[in-house]
Amino acid sequence: MSHLFPNYNRLPFEIVEGRGSYVKDEHGQQYLDFTSGIGVVNLGYGHPVVQQALLKQADTLWHMPNLYNSQLQETVATQLVQQIPLSQDYAVYFCNSGAEANEAALKLARKATGRTQIISFQQSFHGRTFGAMTATGQEVIHEGFGPLVPGFTYLPYNDAAVLAAAFTDDTAAVILELVQGEGGVIPAEKKWVRAVADLCKENGTLLIIDEIQTGIGRTGTFYAFEQYGIEPDIFTLAKGLGNGMPVGAMVGKAALKTAFGPGSHGSTFGGNKLALAAASAVCQLIADEAIQRNVQARSEQLLTGLKDLPAVKDLRGKGLMIGLVLADADTLQQVIKQLREAQLLALKAGSRVLRLLPPLTITEDETAAGIAILRQVLTQDQFAARNV
Numbered sequence: 001m002s003h004l005f006p007n008y009n010r011l012p013f014e015i016v017e018g019r020g021s022y023v024k025d026e027h028g029q030q031y032l033d034f035t036s037g038i039g040v041v042n043l044g045y046g047h048p049v050v051q052q053a054l055l056k057q058a059d060t061l062w063h064m065p066n067l068y069n070s071q072l073q074e075t076v077a078t079q080l081v082q083q084i085p086l087s088q089d090y091a092v093y094f095c096n097s098g099a100e101a102n103e104a105a106l107k108l109a110r111k112a113t114g115r116t117q118i119i120s121f122q123q124s125f126h127g128r129t130f131g132a133m134t135a136t137g138q139e140v141i142h143e144g145f146g147p148l149v150p151g152f153t154y155l156p157y158n159d160a161a162v163l164a165a166a167f168t169d170d171t172a173a174v175i176l177e178l179v180q181g182e183g184g185v186i187p188a189e190k191k192w193v194r195a196v197a198d199l200c201k202e203n204g205t206l207l208i209i210d211e212i213q214t215g216i217g218r219t220g221t222f223y224a225f226e227q228y229g230i231e232p233d234i235f236t237l238a239k240g241l242g243n244g245m246p247v248g249a250m251v252g253k254a255a256l257k258t259a260f261g262p263g264s265h266g267s268t269f270g271g272n273k274l275a276l277a278a279a280s281a282v283c284q285l286i287a288d289e290a291i292q293r294n295v296q297a298r299s300e301q302l303l304t305g306l307k308d309l310p311a312v313k314d315l316r317g318k319g320l321m322i323g324l325v326l327a328d329a330d331t332l333q334q335v336i337k338q339l340r341e342a343q344l345l346a347l348k349a350g351s352r353v354l355r356l357l358p359p360l361t362i363t364e365d366e367t368a369a370g371i372a373i374l375r376q377v378l379t380q381d382q383f384a385a386r387n388v
């Protein structure tokens with residue numbers, strides 16, 4: 001009998017090894033991984049530079065609380081801020097996960113503005129802690145956990161019509177993903193995002209961009225917001241930041257520093273030395289334009305190679321965050337199972353979207369191998385027939 005809570009729907013095998021874009025289970029079965037551990041291992045498994053950074057730090061010092069200066073935190077903060085293509089200065093708070101980064105962002109927004117209302121969007125996903133869960137616009141995630149944090153409003157995503165009316169003089173922040181990940185790989189429309197940003201500015205509301213899945217190179221630029229011509233007041237990171245080491249970050253305009261003074265917020269493990277040693281190596285590697293060029297080239301390869309599949313209603317995404325809309329939830333489940341049997345790991349998003357998040361370092365040949373498996377499964381008559 002397992003002594004674990006059954007809160008995860010686990011597959012009945014274990015992945016015990018990973019190298020580059022491939023993983024192996026305990027029986028020696030190899031899989032091409034189009035999940036990157038849910039958008040985490042962006043540089044592939046066992047990346048030698050990240051591994052070296054981690055080993056070097058493991059040999060020196062693992063943990064020291066935030067009672068002391070941390071040169072490593074300063075370094076990674078500078079690396080993250082240097083990637084922001086804006087004249088504004090920003091500051092960074094380190095934590096351990098995406099939910100924690102959003103929690104910090106929501107707290108900072110309320111404290112800095114003195115306002116309470118937060119606008120978020122339907123189908124969004126921002127994490128599982130109370131604030132992040134409440135910000136998540138999915139009833140299924142809230143079920144049984146009420147009462148939620150007061151003051152949250154959920155608007156339809158990509159819909160400009162209802163936006164303006166939702167702002168009041170108590171609106172502290174708007175929080176959104178630029179590609180809704182868990183919600184179904186739904187990219188935000190540029191015009192809509194700009195309208196949100198303009199309304200935030202007009203209303204003295206802070207714009208929080210959740211870059212936990214889209215950031216760290218996933219969509220073809222270091223941050224996805226670079227592609228939208230907006231200036232977030234706050235943005236949040238986690239997943240790919242440590243390439244598998246648990247680390248999150250909340251990045252906010254330097255003008256917000258005073259609202260997060262000493263004692264206002266914190267975390268025992270936040271900014272942990274092992275995690276930040278990995279993050280520093282990751283930032284350096286992701287900043288390399290060759291990685292971004294690879295993301296763009298592999299994205300085009302996938303979007304071209306997966307075009308016109310009879311079982312696919314819609315093919316969408318940005319960079320290496322790609323969604324294939326299938327007929328229904330049952331089809332999705334069967335497709336994922338068949339892909340796995342053909343040694344390709346893929347994810348679900350929403351109720352019927354097949355989500356692909358391959359490592360950003362994936363090669364042309366590996367991508368072609370993945371496309372061949374996807375085509376072989378998705379051209380089957382049984383799946384095409386459902387797509388009417």
Ligand SMILES: Cc1ncc(COP(=O)(O)O)c(C=O)c1O
Nearest residue numbers: 097098099125126127181212213
């Ligand atoms: C956009 C987004 N925000 C927040 C989170 C929560 O991150 P974590 O699971 O690290 O708390 C996720 C995780 O999937 C995410 O995709």
